[in-house]
Amino acid sequence: MRKHLGNVGALLRGFSITFSYMFKKRPTIEYPSVKKKHAPRFHGLHELRRYADTKERCIGCELCSSACPANAITVIGAENSPDDRHSPGERFAARYEIDELRCIFCGLCEEACPTDAIVLTPRFEMADFRRGSFVYSKDRLLVPPEAGVGLAPDERPNGIPSDLGMVAQVKSTMESDTGYDATNRGIILKTQRRGLAG
């Protein structure tokens, strides 16, 4: 009898819980119309940057490709010639492809790159209908000259990319008041890199 009464109590408690949940705040984010705030250093789709004189930063060194734990990057370098100059260095990437389906968005490519050419933008909406369309080649990765140079993560004010290139043209949903000290990691990397360089 005791046990049965306890069961009835449990039943009533269950009913009161479901009822009270009706008036709770619902955590749903109505995605296409409302977008979630993400961390300022969110790792999304890649972008290949340029120098201010519109030369490509990438020198085809394949360091990103060897750093990539997911084997997502394919780089085939080629020699620059004086009348067909892509990058300031000796070589440039003749082919540069990232398979975004393999990519785990770890950002190691970004850290490996000696010229800060490859960076991860916060863009995350890449849905498509064919697998093939997830292999991004240079035509989609490289910032078009008219869109500026693209900013390295450690050059972004408060870590926020203000001038995303064409690839990442979707407006960022981040706000600067997130209180996330995003610049630190970048600054540290920058100084370390400077130290190493000279």
Next chain:
Amino acid sequence: MDALVATLNAAPLWLVILIKSALLLLVVVTTFAYAMLFERKILGWMQLRPGPNRVGPWGLLQPAADAAKLILKEDLTPKTADPLIYRLAPFISLITAFAVYAVIPFGENNGSLWAIGDVNAGILLLMAISSIGVYGISLGGWASGSKYPLLGSVRATAQMISYELSMSMSFVGVLILAGTTSLAGIVHAQASMWFFIPQCFGFLIYVITAVAETNRTPFDLVEAETELVGGFHTEYSGLRFGSFFIAEYVNMLTVACIATLLFLGGWNAPFGLTMIPGILWFVMKVGAFLFFYMWLRATLPRFRYDRLMAFGWKILLPAATLNLIITALIVALRG
């Protein structure tokens, strides 16, 4: 208005009944559509989701979208199915679900009843019609010619038979108190006190059996997705599936109406609040009962099949019988 009433009075009976039926059909189908939306909303809220809100403002056009989707779906018949019975079964469910409304009164205006027919054995007819509904489910599952629907329909038959007994028992208590089998008469008998007070156990039993009769959680073993894919309607698609679906909701509406008529005082206003018309009270009571149904679905998990049977035969039926005997005794002793 008077002219309208006069013309209606002069019209032949079949025409009046036809008009009433068409109107009622419209009301019931609309109620079904929005009961479904309401249920999905309530379930959503109770699970911290917003529920459907993409089609139309507040999701109000969702039923229309669902209907369009169901109509456009392909109507499949499995190779192993018995084609005639397979195609017929959903409509048995649907037709019996609607047919019940021929005897349900919704309100009263100056002594004239708001119902298609005022049958003096209303409650008996109602039970008779609604019992046929199980044929739709069991034949549908059997004629599908595949195992999950068969299991579902076997369960449905067993469950319906077991719980219908206790349900009828809970009705009889009310009938003894009211001294009539006419639904309007039962409502009139509740003018001073609604029957859920003297028949509180009867009401409890009715609520439980009503959930079981309409195959809703926690008694939805008939279509238990986790074990039986979709139960009796696994093989159905398109409008035939839709018919089963509509029948389920209309049945839900029916048991809410019966609960209102038999236990919650029908269109009688509580606490003498007669400035609100009776039909509104009726709607509110039915709405409250439907809400309870949804609340139940959001709260309780599904029974295990053997427990369902044991509960029905070993607890519910004796309890209902006891309730009946005690009621009869008290009524007899008070003379």
